[in-house]
Amino acid sequence: MKRERASPDAVWREISRLAGRSGGMAREEWLRLAARLASWDAPAPDEAAVRDFVAALKEHPVGSTAEVGFRKRLEAARAARPGGLVGLLYWLLPQVRLVGWAFWAVSAVVVALGALVTYAWAEAGVLPVVFLAPLLAALSVCYSFRFESPECREVELSCTITPGLLVWGRLAIVVGYDVLLSVGASVALLGWSDPRLVWQVVLSWMAPLLFLSCLALGISLRWGYWYSTSAVVLLWGLQVLLRRQRGWVSLLVLPGEPGWTAVQVALWAMALLAALWSAGMVRWVGRPQSG
């Protein structure tokens, strides 16, 4: 088909009606400009390549190429997927495998050891569990969002869902698992004789857990795994050191100690801020990390 340019006069009529908006242009001036624009011609495509391409296209029925068939198979697979609890398991198992079995086992062992230390070291009360739970969750987040993992990277690059959904889905599974372990440890240590005390202890580690996890997520996504790991270990290590220094404000306050409520409020506010910040960092998923 012959290529044709619009007549300069026709274009002139169209643009001159709008000239009042931003200053006019004389017709002769436009014709000079149109002549210059016309000097830029596009190269012609390689005729043999076009013939080969058309011949290849003709091998497929119109409206039904291989890609269409693939989509149909995907839809059929989606329709055949079970719902309910079995469907949830179908969704959970690949995520569980993706993070790696070692992670789930090591997390459980760490919490069990923490509970044992707490039980054996009666003087410390429940401090080791309150200290351990946030750090474990934050390190879990660092581990599960390490971009060095080829499996994680592959899924992030090939998944058709948005990176944001992927991030929040994995975060829910990993942090949810650590929360379950820590609740189990708290209940095992304190028993159900005083449920109020159990919930106070749970709250004591829950707020720092969320704060540290969100902080770790944001740093992991923006700067990488090693930066987030170092940051959370340093921050939480300082908390343990500061707790021994009288006069310093520490985020590690146990139920019944002075300032528990104020520290809780501050921690939940910090967790919220960290969550908002890490949500902003989701856009960095899949990008090469700087620094």
Next chain:
Amino acid sequence: MDVVVRARRGDREAAGDLVSAFYGRIFAFIYRSTGSAGLAQDLTQETFLRMWQGLPTLAEPGRFRPWLYRIACNVVKDHHRAWETRHVFPAEMRGTDEPAAREGKEQAARGAGGGPATADRAIEVAEAVSRLPPEQRVVLVLRFYEGLSLGEVARALGIPVGTVKSRLHYAIRSLRGLLGEGEGA
């Protein structure tokens, strides 16, 4: 029109004729939108693959041309989005002494039907067009170089005719400044 109707019904020969007939125009449109002949070849083929798949869904055969350009626009847009880049003009048109640059100049000179001076003018125009915002560039290329009517440009881009007119107006005003036309020229 008859060819479009037959192609829509699944006639591969007719669909092939449509591809052959429009290949050059779509290639030129994508070349002017991206500034790269190599990329234009890939994106043109992607455009016709999508056309081949979507032909049975074409509602109005009489509007085949804007429909096809709309696919091409989406292909170019997807490409830019995928690479998170706005238009980057290729080295081959930047007047370096590399073989690709010489080839680009020769190509521009052949297209302009003149010698190196004519080719330089064509390169100036190409660079000026590449500096336009993408939404203005595409309107200019579709209206001026591809000869689509204002209504067809509007349908191809899915925007009102008034918006096409104003974008065209602003594109030409910008080009006037970029190419040094106007006062005293």
